[in-house]
Amino acid sequence: MFKQFKIVASAAAVAAVFAAPGAVMADEQFFPIPSYRVGPYGANGEAFYGGFVDYLNYVNMKNGGINGVKITWEECETEYNNAKGVECYERLKSKAKASAGPIHTMSTGISYALVDKSAQDKLPLAMMGYGRTDAVDGSVFPYAFPLITTYQMQASAIVKFIKDKEKGSLEGKKIVFLYHDSAYGKEPIVALEAESRLNKFNLVQIPVAHPGNEQGAQWLKIRQEKPDYVIFWGWGVMNQTALKAAQKVGFPRDKIIGSWWAGSEEDTVPAGDAAKGYMSATWNVAGKNVPLITDIEKVVYGAGQGNVKDKSKLGTILYNRGVSAAVVSVEAIYKAQEKYGKGKGMNGEQVRWGLENLNVTDARLKALGATGLLPEVKTSCSNHEGSGKVKIQQWDGAKWVPVSDWIEGNKSLIHPLFEASAKQYAKEKGITPRDCSKEK
Structure with missing residues (x-):
């Protein structure tokens, strides 16, 4: 079932964050979130998705959105169950036609089940630190991104x-x-x-x-x-x-x-x-000594709009990891807007391009207040991982x-394993790999 997150705030503030049911406007950036906050792994999901949503809310409150484009989102509870994950994806994807942020399932099983579907629907699937790792080869998996490291x-x-x-x-x-x-x-x-x-x-x-x-x-x-x-x-x-x-x-x-x-x-x-x-x-540090985490607490929780009920989770590994996942996702949308138009909601194909052309440098992380939170990330058609560091x-x-x-x-040892697996997958599925030398 759908589970639209509700923040503790005024009705006006809630309206500013969420699109009306069934309506996602072109000047909004919608994030479909197949999350889990109950079940055997619910405590992990609560911290991760709490950090993820807090950062989306922070960008709205601090910056007025992404170059003025308000971020909206909706959660659907998967309970870390593959079948429910697919069901949530199918229910949320109709809202992601006009604009779509990267989809984070935080589940290898669910992401495996969605690799082909998301490619067919042209919706980018982010698998940060999990998922189908041969998707590092973007020539075969254009819409799947095992970001940061595998x-x-x-x-x-x-x-x-x-x-x-x-x-x-x-x-x-x-x-x-x-x-x-x-x-x-x-x-x-x-x-x-x-x-x-x-x-x-x-x-x-x-x-x-x-x-x-x-x-x-x-x-x-x-x-x-x-x-x-x-x-x-x-x-x-x-x-x-x-x-x-x-x-x-x-x-x-x-x-x-x-x-x-x-x-x-x-x-x-x-x-x-x-x-x-x-x-x-x-791939991310713990603690509130990261300026971005401190500012999220000040801006979002100071306004009574925090996503996590237990504030002791702020600054924990999984909370900060959720923030890092949201940072990379938002940076991909900024990148897409550079190519397709600032101040506009980006659709799945455009965000896919942004994810494939990320260049999140230490200087950019410093500007975000996220120095040391995560490593530099630089992706390409042939490398959907972008870092490989821990x-x-x-x-x-x-x-x-x-x-x-x-x-x-050991990239020289490991990446050929990805390439061989991706090549076999392409053969089995009848996929003609893209020529990455022609991708920009």
Whole structure:
């Protein structure tokens, strides 16, 4: 069912933010949002989409929209369920004909289900840090954007971090890959297998069934294997369960490095002391020391129009990640307006062009007050990822602390994997890839 977000504000303020039901005007920029705030992963979605919507509202309130174009949006509850995600997309897409911001499902399964549909409908699908990662090859996937960085590049960056800790060699080491037994969890396997061959370490793969609150057998195996490190691809309740299980079997948490979906306060706080020392990758920092986050609190929450009921979530990893996703989305619309006309709502095809020609520099991030929030992003027809960099952060018992600078995965090893997969997909689907040399 549709779930149009309602902010705590006057009727006039609400009217200024939302289009009337069924009507999206050309001078508005509509964001269809298939979100989830209930279900097993609802706490994660609440923080992410709270940050996302707060930034859209912030742009309206602070800047009067995107070059004067008011941003509107509507949410539809997916419960992180693939079928409901597709249903939400189908219901929202009719409102996105005149203008359409990038669609963020925050779900690999839902994004897989929408890759073909969104291309047919000419609506851009943003998959920031998740989704079909061979969509990095925009010649085959013109409407799909696995922005910032991908699971494979993240896995490669984690391996690089571990290698540095081991003084430049992983030969003979044993690394367990403990993962959510889903499309999300399986995505980085091809990259880790390639890394294990290149760096000559033993890779042991251990899946965990959804939702992941039963891991006794997996951690018994880990204790038996005695790995040097565990690379952890968890999600939701699986994450705190793993940290508690690691403590129980005596595996050091500072030898566990999780993915960015296993590295939020929602994962560590419930685990208590069992989380201390645990590390994870991230493409965005936590905290309110980022000027943009502080200003959102001042402008949006100061006016009583905040999206998140629990203000303690402001500045958390997932809240800031939602803000970073919205920043990149709005920047794509600014870019599209440069080509197709400032002060106009951009349709799906135009926003797709903006996403493919992003150049979000450090200077631009500084101007937005987002220095350090996320890495620079520069996309092209042949590279819908745009960065490939992560930081490693560590939980000190109370907060996330960065313990590395930006680390880029082994692009020369990983990107050919994307290209080969995309080429096979094109063959199976009868797609003639675009000539990226002719795209501008």
